[in-house]
Amino acid sequence: MSVLIFVETQEGKLKKSAREAASYGAKLAGKLGTDAVAVAVGKIDHSELATLGQQGVSKVLHEENAKLDHFDSRAFTKVVAAAADKAGATVLVLSSTFNGKALAPRLSVRLKAGVVTNATELANTEGTFTVKKAVFSGKGVANFTFATDKKIITVNANSFPIAKGEGSAAVEDFSAGLADSDFGVKVLHVEKAGEGIPLPEAELVVSAGRGLKGPENWGMIEEMANLLHAATACSRAVSDVDWRPHHEHVGQTGLTISPNLYIAVGISGAIQHLAGVSSSKTIVVINVDPEAPFFKAADYGIVGDAFAVVPKLNEALKKYYANN
Amino acid sequence: MKFLVCVSKAPDTTTKITFTDNNTKFNEDKVQWIMNPTDEWYALVKALELKEKLGGTVTTVTVGKADVEPVIRKGLAIGADDAVRIDADDVDAYQVAALIADYAKSEGYDIIFTGKETINYNGFMVAGMLSELLDLPYISLGVKLDLNGNTATVVREIEGGEETLEVKTPFVVSCQKGMAEARIPNMRGIMAARTKPLKVVAAASVDTYTTVHHFEAPKERGNVKLISPDNVEELVRLLHEEAKVI
Numbered sequence: 349m350s351v352l353i354f355v356e357t358q359e360g361k362l363k364k365s366a367r368e369a370a371s372y373g374a375k376l377a378g379k380l381g382t383d384a385v386a387v388a389v390g391k392i393d394h395s396e397l398a399t400l401g402q403q404g405v406s407k408v409l410h411e412e413n414a415k416l417d418h419f420d421s422r423a424f425t426k427v428v429a430a431a432a433d434k435a436g437a438t439v440l441v442l443s444s445t446f447n448g449k450a451l452a453p454r455l456s457v458r459l460k461a462g463v464v465t466n467a468t469e470l471a472n473t474e475g476t477f478t479v480k481k482a483v484f485s486g487k488g489v490a491n492f493t494f495a496t497d498k499k500i501i502t503v504n505a506n507s508f509p510i511a512k513g514e515g516s517a518a519v520e521d522f523s524a525g526l527a528d529s530d531f532g533v534k535v536l537h538v539e540k541a542g543e544g545i546p547l548p549e550a551e552l553v554v555s556a557g558r559g560l561k562g563p564e565n566w567g568m569i570e571e572m573a574n575l576l577h578a579a580t581a582c583s584r585a586v587s588d589v590d591w592r593p594h595h596e597h598v599g600q601t602g603l604t605i606s607p608n609l610y611i612a613v614g615i616s617g618a619i620q621h622l623a624g625v626s627s628s629k630t631i632v633v634i635n636v637d638p639e640a641p642f643f644k645a646a647d648y649g650i651v652g653d654a655f656a657v658v659p660k661l662n663e664a665l666k667k668y669y670a671n672n
Numbered sequence: 673m674k675f676l677v678c679v680s681k682a683p684d685t686t687t688k689i690t691f692t693d694n695n696t697k698f699n700e701d702k703v704q705w706i707m708n709p710t711d712e713w714y715a716l717v718k719a720l721e722l723k724e725k726l727g728g729t730v731t732t733v734t735v736g737k738a739d740v741e742p743v744i745r746k747g748l749a750i751g752a753d754d755a756v757r758i759d760a761d762d763v764d765a766y767q768v769a770a771l772i773a774d775y776a777k778s779e780g781y782d783i784i785f786t787g788k789e790t791i792n793y794n795g796f797m798v799a800g801m802l803s804e805l806l807d808l809p810y811i812s813l814g815v816k817l818d819l820n821g822n823t824a825t826v827v828r829e830i831e832g833g834e835e836t837l838e839v840k841t842p843f844v845v846s847c848q849k850g851m852a853e854a855r856i857p858n859m860r861g862i863m864a865a866r867t868k869p870l871k872v873v874a875a876a877s878v879d880t881y882t883t884v885h886h887f888e889a890p891k892e893r894g895n896v897k898l899i900s901p902d903n904v905e906e907l908v909r910l911l912h913e914e915a916k917v918i
């Protein structure tokens with residue numbers, strides 16, 4: 349028996365979301381009285397993988413196969429499933445990243461294991477095994493149970509702290525014996541969307557809406573994001589008219605995020621927008637209209653004109669970072 | 673080319689969400705059902721665009737009882753040629769995927785489209801499960817797709833960018849914003865939809881993998897603390913000292 353964690357890597361490093369998933373998996377393994385084993389694919393040094401010991405992982409299975417440097421849901425599924433068999437895993441933990449969520453349902457079928465995506469807390473193991481997640485785009489919370497012996501959980505970004513213990517994991521080379529026919533996609537190229545912090549896993553997010561009047565006014569929003577080391581986001585109204593790129597659109601029909609801080613500037617707070625951001629830990633709203641519905645969903649609010657407030661706030665942030 | 677689009681019903685986006693039966697069931701009383709937005713706006717319209725360009729047929733498939741038919745008819749009004757309803761209540765992602773796979777396995781579809789995820793359980797699971805059940809390549813979060821013979825070039829969203837890839841039909845793709853422009857059904861479409869074929873097929877016997885044990889309301893936020901626009905330093909202080917987020 350064991351808990352198997354699929355850890356994602358990027359440019360030879362473990363992603364932050366991988367360490368969150370590893371911490372989650374190790375904590376769960378502790379509660380179940382078993383070991384936490386990780387599986388990694390692609391090019392990455394064993395010394396980097398060994399640091400998963402700090403998150404409580406005892407062993408890492410590593411398939412270094414150049415063909416796995418690009419994501420292919422079918423091939424990756426075979427590797428993770430083979431690792432699960434080898435480790436005798438009864439629970440699989442993945443990150444709720446785009447790739448993690450593409451793999452989890454395939455693994456579910458292959459391993460005959462129920463899956464709950466987007467877990468927001470450690471699974472409850474007292475009595476019935478349940479996993480909690482937000483449903484109805486954040487308008488409700490559901491605790492799921494499994495009819496299967498094996499279970500798969502994907503863990504949301506920023507919902508589980510990274511354990512920082514001592515120790516080093518044993519790293520073992522591993523091969524699932526993939527055949528050419530296991531690969532279905534051929535990656536032609538990858539395009540980075542600028543230097544900014546990717547929104548899906550950002551801890552801090554600065555977001556703006558139609559209140560900014562036009563795309564030319566986003567300079568102050570980007571400045572605030574830079575000062576805070578935050579990602580930028582926007583309302584659908586703004587991405588619909590191409591003031592901002594589609595991948596910044598948050599809400600019920602866009603991305604659902606749960607950063608530690610969400611600052612909304614000139615966004616009214618329509619129910620479909622709130623659905624995507626309401627699980628943020630702290631919400632700040634800046635809006636000229638004191639009746640804007642967003643204030644009801646906020647922790648801190650400033651009623652004022654963004655064009656006056658944001659530059660002042662940026663100055664205050666500069667001062668703060670100069671002293672801290 | 674044969675295109676299959678998985679469409680699901682979902683509660684209208686403005687629905688107030690409540691639970692009944694001791695918080696074990698979603699309260700469907702007075703809920704207005706719509707077609708799940710990303711199924712309608714991106715998956716269905718993309719399939720229609722490909723058909724208009726390359727010829728072929730667009731079929732929608734839905735797991736649901738008769739009450740879901742208005743949603744299916746909307747898909748026909750937007751332009752699908754025909755529709756299949758698999759006659760069962762949808763209870764979990766695995767059951768839905770297994771029923772669709774059972775229907776689709778002998779139909780020879782070239783591309784199976786789904787929306788990004790439903791806005792009720794936000795599972796992001798049916799497309800992936802379906803592709804494994806049918807042993808097909810799967811691309812999630814497609815934002816662009818061109819088809820040339822049996823080779824498709826698909827752009828998918830990745831964290832912090834986009835990846836362009838090539839894949840041969842048949843495959844499964846989940847669609848999101850960028851893939852297509854939503855269409856509004858016109859009068860002619862709505863009239864035509866009434867007589868387009870809607871086939872009801874019996875549900876195979878399949879397993880269920882997960883169930884909701886109980887629901888909860890989301891955590892309440894306290895009252896908003898208002899800060900004067902002339903005192904933005906106070907906001908910075910609160911974010912640092914009270915919220916501890918900077």
Ligand SMILES: Cc1cc2nc3c(=O)[nH]c(=O)nc-3n(C[C@H](O)[C@H](O)[C@H](O)COP(=O)(O)OP(=O)(O)OC[C@H]3O[C@@H](n4cnc5c(N)ncnc54)[C@H](O)[C@@H]3O)c2cc1C
Nearest residue numbers: 557558559583584585599600601614615616620621636654
């Ligand atoms: C099916 C469906 C799905 C949807 N999905 C989403 C979704 O996923 N995400 C999403 O965001 N929306 C979604 N919407 C749209 C949503 O209903 C709103 O229309 C949208 O969120 C509004 O965007 P906004 O707040 O930027 O614009 P508006 O509603 O126009 O609000 C602009 C705000 O800016 C304020 N303002 C104006 N000037 C200033 C100033 N100088 N300084 C400060 N504040 C100012 C105004 O008071 C107002 O509150 C969806 C709608 C539907 C029907």
